[in-house]
Amino acid sequence: MGVSDVIIYDTTLRDGEQTPGVNLNAKEKLEIAKQLKNLNVDIIEAGFPIASNGDFEAVKLIANEVKGVGVSALARASRADIDRAYEALKGAERPRIHVFIATSDIHLKYKLKMSREEALNKAVEMVAYAKSKLQDVQFSAEDATRSDWDYLAKVYESVIDAGATTINIPDTVGYTTPGEFAQLIDYLKTHVKNIDKVAISVHCHNDLGLAVANSLTAALNGVRQIEVTINGLGERAGNAALEEVVMALNTRKDYYKRNVNINTQQIYRTSRLVSTLTGISVQPNKAIVGANAFAHEAGIHQHGVLSERSTYEIMTPESIGLSHSSIVLGKHSGRHAFEARLKELGYNLDPEAINKAFERFKDLADKKKTVLDQDIEAIVENKSISVPE
Numbered sequence: 448m449g450v451s452d453v454i455i456y457d458t459t460l461r462d463g464e465q466t467p468g469v470n471l472n473a474k475e476k477l478e479i480a481k482q483l484k485n486l487n488v489d490i491i492e493a494g495f496p497i498a499s500n501g502d503f504e505a506v507k508l509i510a511n512e513v514k515g516v517g518v519s520a521l522a523r524a525s526r527a528d529i530d531r532a533y534e535a536l537k538g539a540e541r542p543r544i545h546v547f548i549a550t551s552d553i554h555l556k557y558k559l560k561m562s563r564e565e566a567l568n569k570a571v572e573m574v575a576y577a578k579s580k581l582q583d584v585q586f587s588a589e590d591a592t593r594s595d596w597d598y599l600a601k602v603y604e605s606v607i608d609a610g611a612t613t614i615n616i617p618d619t620v621g622y623t624t625p626g627e628f629a630q631l632i633d634y635l636k637t638h639v640k641n642i643d644k645v646a647i648s649v650h651c652h653n654d655l656g657l658a659v660a661n662s663l664t665a666a667l668n669g670v671r672q673i674e675v676t677i678n679g680l681g682e683r684a685g686n687a688a689l690e691e692v693v694m695a696l697n698t699r700k701d702y703y704k705r706n707v708n709i710n711t712q713q714i715y716r717t718s719r720l721v722s723t724l725t726g727i728s729v730q731p732n733k734a735i736v737g738a739n740a741f742a743h744e745a746g747i748h749q750h751g752v753l754s755e756r757s758t759y760e761i762m763t764p765e766s767i768g769l770s771h772s773s774i775v776l777g778k779h780s781g782r783h784a785f786e787a788r789l790k791e792l793g794y795n796l797d798p799e800a801i802n803k804a805f806e807r808f809k810d811l812a813d814k815k816k817t818v819l820d821q822d823i824e825a826i827v828e829n830k831s832i833s834v835p836e
């Protein structure tokens with residue numbers, strides 16, 4: 448397959464806001480939406496307008512103020528939901544209504560209390576209703592990956608007939624695996640009439656830690672749109688993380704052969720903003736945006752990176768908007784990194800003095816997790832250093 452663009456659909460403000468404990472007001476949502484625009488995402492899912500007046504106002508504000516990007520709003524397969532979404536989206540330059548209904552037998556039986564046929568009819572009726580208001584209509588078959596494939600194909604085929612322009616395949620409970628997901632996408636491509644006339648999208652949850660892997664598999668299998676959130680926020684274990692999906696596609700373009708139009712240098716800034724406003728901190732070892740993602744502690748690694756960064760860095764910190772990687776001085780660090788830090792701190796010691804300082808450094812590093820710049824200054828200047836118990 449040749450190189451083609453992947454649409455990045457960001458749902459931080461909708462599914463991301465479903466992270467337990469997160470509640471963003473309209474002003475905070477607008478600030479994040481503006482930053483998502485700087486990041487150059489293709490579509491912002493701004494919220495679920497029927498859910499609350501606050502969410503309605505937030506979607507409306509974003510639709511009115513953030514231009515040059517698609518703005519989407521979620522609606523269940525109900526007229527009231529679609530009317531509310533449409534109302535909120537009126538000011539948007541490129542509005543999209545996202546209609547969803549569950550298709551798995553578990554959801555039909557216990558949640559919707561509907562037969563397969565009733566859900567199919569409802570999906571068709573509501574997609575047609577949304578289409579009567581807007582051109583751009585996305586349809587999601589909730590819990591698609593636990594649905595009967597034959598029935599799922601029938602639902603997608605029918606909503607395409609009714610006017611859906613994007614059909615989304617949600618792995619709602621993070622149940623599928625990369626191999627199985629590839630088979631499902633392939634099955635739908637061969638069993639849904641006119642599927643080539645619409646955009647196929649995926650929306651992967653991370654219950655088994657597979658959201659990014661499943662999304663990347665979908666990219667490999669030619670889907671047009673991937674739904675993501677900043678820092679992987681979202682219901683339960685979250686959604687596929689934008690920063691991971693995008694940097695994987697970019698770093699391994701040789702393999703995936705897909706383009707994304709994201710301004711990756713805005714990734715770090717966006718991650719920090721979302722973390723600050725949601726109050727959800729980013730784990731230090733989180734890929735791409737964690738505090739340790741570009742930090743090197745072991746002497747062998749530090750020596751490598753100081754000689755040639757690509758020895759232990761597959762992407763540059765600058766590519767996500769950081770100014771540099773960091774060399775953390777600890778008990779695994781070697782002389783090479785220690786000498787480099789001395790120089791950075793302005794010390795120009797003779798070899799004998801470096802030997803002595805390095806010995807004191809190693810002694811201290813055995814007692815302390817991280818040796819800070821002020822510790823190094825104290826070492827060189829022969830001052831005493833207090834070590835926490």
Ligand code: KIV
Nearest residue numbers: 547587589590617619
């Ligand atoms: O996970 C899910 O199924 C959803 C849908 C509304 C797309 O978030």
Ligand code: ZN
Nearest residue numbers: 462619650682
């Ligand atoms: Zn979801």
